[in-house]
Amino acid sequence: MKHTYNIEGMTCTSCSAAVEKSLKKVAGIDEVSVDLENKQATVEMKQHVALSELRETLPSKYSISQVEETNNFNNTGATSTTMMSNNVEESKWQQLKPLFLILGYIAAATILLNYSRDNWNGAMLDFMGLFFIVFSFFKILDLQGFPESFKMYDPLAKIFPAYGWIYPFIETALGLMFLMRFEIDIALIITLVILGITTVGVTKTLLDKKSIQCACLGTALKLPMTQATFIENAIMIVMAVVMLFIL
Structure with missing residues (x-):
């Protein structure tokens, strides 16, 4: 299973590397990919890992919260996703x-x-x-x-x-x-x-x-x-x- 989390407190690649290293230490986690620009981490798990456990393993300067899932078949959601993609491209x-x-x-x-x-x-x-x-x-x-x-x-x-x-x-x-x-x-x-x-x-x-x-x-x-x-x-x-x- 794969989950995406918001990570607050990252300011540089050293921070993203520290977050990735910390999350990989948690039992049951296979792979971690940290997106510094969007301040998110994508985590692949063998089994469900509680958010509280992820919070405990991260250094105190970082906070973690789960990204709300959106309905991909909802037209409004699709429009929102398209607008977000355009904004990210413009920001880049x-x-x-x-x-x-x-x-x-x-x-x-x-x-x-x-x-x-x-x-x-x-x-x-x-x-x-x-x-x-x-x-x-x-x-x-x-x-x-x-x-x-x-x-x-x-x-x-x-x-x-x-x-x-x-x-x-x-x-x-x-x-x-x-x-x-x-x-x-x-x-x-x-x-x-x-x-x-x-x-x-x-x-x-x-x-x-x-x-x-x-x-x-x-x-x-x-x-x-x-x-x-x-x-x-x-x-x-x-x-x-x-x-x-x-x-």
């Missing part, structure tokens, strides 16, 4: 606005730095350098929370948690290498490796239809994991491949 794009704004500013800065040059090959290096510097800045803002969010989908960070701690500084180093034109070939290869690993994790998350927070801009901005994250990584990977052939 609203949450992604900071990502698009930042990418737009980076693109504009790249154009301003290169508009008077005859050779625009360096423009891609400038874009990649600014990309890594800006994105690493947001990650470094919360060095405590970023590793927890990052390991939710990055395969290497799941195996080696320390990788999540040093990843923002790898991005900073790559940004400086691109902007200073220092050891470009090495920087491009490292870019392909780290973004390739992350993209594998992003792709799996999207295919599994998991609702988690994207850590591409750290934890300061609550960005949902969407196709935009995959496209963002794919663009950087393509640019790195192109530059390897050009240089």
Whole structure:
């Protein structure tokens, strides 16, 4: 049997991971899926587990209540569900606005730095350098929370948690290498490796239809994991491949 619960008190992926871990400890529970964005947990049980027992196993900062079941054959309910789905979709794009704004500013800065040059090959290096510097800045803002969010989908960070701690500084180093034109070939290869690993994790998350927070801009901005994250990584990977052939 499967039940959905409202979970109050979750503010980040560390919270959702803590809720998931706590609920999985309860006897009779097979699987737990936590939706941080909608503040809900879907629980699959072998046998009925009382709500009071779930409350006892959760840390005191979280509260849990069961979601009321709706009649799917009721026209009013169907309309309500459709409206809710549209609102969630609109909210998701609203949450992604900071990502698009930042990418737009980076693109504009790249154009301003290169508009008077005859050779625009360096423009891609400038874009990649600014990309890594800006994105690493947001990650470094919360060095405590970023590793927890990052390991939710990055395969290497799941195996080696320390990788999540040093990843923002790898991005900073790559940004400086691109902007200073220092050891470009090495920087491009490292870019392909780290973004390739992350993209594998992003792709799996999207295919599994998991609702988690994207850590591409750290934890300061609550960005949902969407196709935009995959496209963002794919663009950087393509640019790195192109530059390897050009240089």
